[in-house]
Every structure is written in C-alpha cells, then in structure tokens.
Amino acid sequence: MNQPATTDLPLVTIVALCYNHARFLREALDSIRAQTYPHLEVWLVDDASTDGSVAVLQEYAAANPGWKTLLLSRNVGNCAAFNQAFRQSAGEFLIDFATDDVLLPTRVAEQVAAFQRLEASYGVVYSDAELIDEDSRHVRFHYRRDPGGQLHPRPAAGWVFADVLRRYFISTPTMLMRRSTLAQLGGYDETLAYEDFDFWVRASRLAQFHFLDAVTTRKRLHPASMSRRGYRPNDPFLASTIRVCHKALALCQTADERAALAVRVRWELRQAVRWGNFREATELYALLREAGSIGPLDRALGFYAGLRK
Structure with a gap:
C-alpha cells in the first residue's frame, strides 16, 4: 500500500x-x-x-x-x-x-x-x-x-x-x-x-x-512542577481555580451539571480551609451556595473561614 x-x-x-x-x-x-x-x-x-x-x-x-x-x-x-x-x-x-x-x-x-x-x-x-x-x-x-x-x-x-x-x-x-x-x-x-x-x-x-x-x-x-505547588498560602493557582469555577457555573445548563460543579467546589473549599486560605474559602462557600448545594459541613467550614479571613 x-x-x-x-x-x-x-x-x-x-x-x-x-x-x-x-x-x-x-x-x-x-x-x-x-x-x-x-x-x-x-x-x-x-x-x-x-x-x-x-x-x-x-x-x-x-x-x-x-x-x-x-x-x-x-x-x-x-x-x-x-x-x-x-x-x-x-x-x-x-x-x-x-x-x-x-x-x-x-x-x-x-x-x-x-x-x-x-x-x-x-x-x-x-x-x-x-x-x-x-x-x-x-x-x-x-x-x-x-x-x-x-x-x-x-x-x-x-x-x-x-x-x-x-x-x-x-x-x-x-x-x-x-x-x-x-x-x-x-x-x-x-x-x-x-x-x-x-x-x-x-x-x-x-x-x-x-x-x-x-x-x-x-x-x-x-518538586518544581506546577501540580506540586497548589494550595500553599498566597499561591495564585487557587484564585485561578475559583475564577474557572465561576465560568463553569455560567456555562452549566442542567441540574446535573450544577451538581457536578458542586462536587468540585466542595473539594476546593476543604483544601482552602486545610491550607489556611480563608479568604478564598469564603469565596468558594459563596460559589457553592450559588450552585445550590450546601450541606451542614459546608456551612460549618464557611462560617469558620469567615471568622478567620
């Protein structure tokens, strides 16, 4: 051939x-x-x-x-x-x-x-x-x-x-x-x-x-790879992730898509609190509320982040 x-x-x-x-x-x-x-x-x-x-x-x-x-x-x-x-x-x-x-x-x-x-x-x-x-x-x-x-x-x-x-x-x-x-x-x-x-x-x-x-x-x-630097205090990656999540929310068309985004945002919220990024955590909590998916632990983390930011 x-x-x-x-x-x-x-x-x-x-x-x-x-x-x-x-x-x-x-x-x-x-x-x-x-x-x-x-x-x-x-x-x-x-x-x-x-x-x-x-x-x-x-x-x-x-x-x-x-x-x-x-x-x-x-x-x-x-x-x-x-x-x-x-x-x-x-x-x-x-x-x-x-x-x-x-x-x-x-x-x-x-x-x-x-x-x-x-x-x-x-x-x-x-x-x-x-x-x-x-x-x-x-x-x-x-x-x-x-x-x-x-x-x-x-x-x-x-x-x-x-x-x-x-x-x-x-x-x-x-x-x-x-x-x-x-x-x-x-x-x-x-x-x-x-x-x-x-x-x-x-x-x-x-x-x-x-x-x-x-x-x-x-x-x-x-150690120098970007994936190893996320979530450290003052790291710009988390701020970028939050911006992308806002974009994603605007693109969601169904309840299933909003629920999928909530899974991501909830995980990011936990990481933000874990690493002491409390201002970003409050932003993520607000985004989770916009996505329409708030649980008791989310409320507790959002309240704690609000006190610490």
Whole structure:
C-alpha cells in the first residue's frame, strides 16, 4: 500500500514550552525528533529561563532548520507564552508540550489517526501517560488498571463537561487539540496562573473529547512542577481555580451539571480551609451556595473561614 505524501497529512504543531528545564531539555527535544509522524511544525518557546536552557534551544534550532524559536525576554507564564506561538502557528492540531516531559515515538501518529476516525465534533484526543521521576525512572502510570489491564473506571469520553467539573482525570500533557477548538476559545486565558482546568471546562462545552487507550507520553514528576505547588498560602493557582469555577457555573445548563460543579467546589473549599486560605474559602462557600448545594459541613467550614479571613 502506498504511504500518503507528507503534505497529504494534517500538519501538527508542537509548542515546546520551556522555563528552566535545562536538565531535561535534551531528552524532551530528542523525543520530538524521534516522532514517526512526518508532518510537524515545531515551536521552541522559552519563557525567560535563567538556567542555560536558551543555549540548548538555540543548538537544537540550528540543527533542525525548520524549527522556529520564540525566546521571550521576560517571564509571561505558560498561558501567554503558549498563545504567542499558537497565534503564529499553522497546524490543524496542536500539542502543548512542557519540555520536562517526553513524547513517545508514535505519539503524534497514533493521535492523528484517532482524530481521523472521529467526527469533526471532537476537539481533543487524550491518552494514558507514564509518570517518571527526575532521573527518568518509572513511577507509575496515570491510570490504574486491574490485573487484566482494564481501566476501572474507564476515562470519560464524548461530551465530558460534567465529568471535568466533577473530577480530575485527564493527563494534560497527553492532549492533542484541534486548532479550530482552540481558536473558538481564543487560546488560553492569559489572566490565569494555569491553563488546563479552564481549557477543559470551556472546550468541553464546545467539543467532544476522545480517550485513546495507549501510553503516549512520559510525564515528569518533580518538586518544581506546577501540580506540586497548589494550595500553599498566597499561591495564585487557587484564585485561578475559583475564577474557572465561576465560568463553569455560567456555562452549566442542567441540574446535573450544577451538581457536578458542586462536587468540585466542595473539594476546593476543604483544601482552602486545610491550607489556611480563608479568604478564598469564603469565596468558594459563596460559589457553592450559588450552585445550590450546601450541606451542614459546608456551612460549618464557611462560617469558620469567615471568622478567620
């Protein structure tokens, strides 16, 4: 069978976002070069690193003349840095690739093939990930499986708006996003400290999500990762989460969706009180009341937070 010409395949943009990833950068960039999918546009974006990352990025850009660089002179954060590359890119599909992670060789090929089997209403394909430590050693997989390899429960797919409100289940680094979905959203919200929850909420209202049951990415776990910093006093992540929850409430259309949001807000309220973020806890309590789901413990936590803020 004749293989399709490269130009007959959808262009996939990889936005490789770097901030002080010098230690991991070569492994990450080598994983882009190892992709079996031939029709790629690569943007190397540095968000004002201070650890020698720029020199490595420039070295790889010189060795791969088709790769583009965007070296920012001041730190603008992930959302704004990604958007700058997104708005200059041309891919039909995009990967937001943190350069402390690693793409497995068939990652892009498998996910593009999945998109080509799906209806145009699908905006995201996501998958399983292998979690690794700072020395690239296996820790575990993102999803838990039974001895037969089956997922319990199976990750949500289709119209997942209520699912993304209720619980965390998507491994962000595994997502391949349709450009038209991102464009409808105007890219990431640059006023937020992080992007994934807001993207899931807004995108799932517009498009379906597909789960590809394959390990496509190695996700790095280390103390500097964003996921390890949430809920500490004065951390900006909680304020962003509250803003996204307000957006989600405005997008809810059914009682089930409001109940799903209440599950999320209730959990965030408990974390806010646990870590002493009492002002944010009072905001979350007010939001829970708007969602129409208040229990005795919620009232107690809201009262306690009000006294302590």
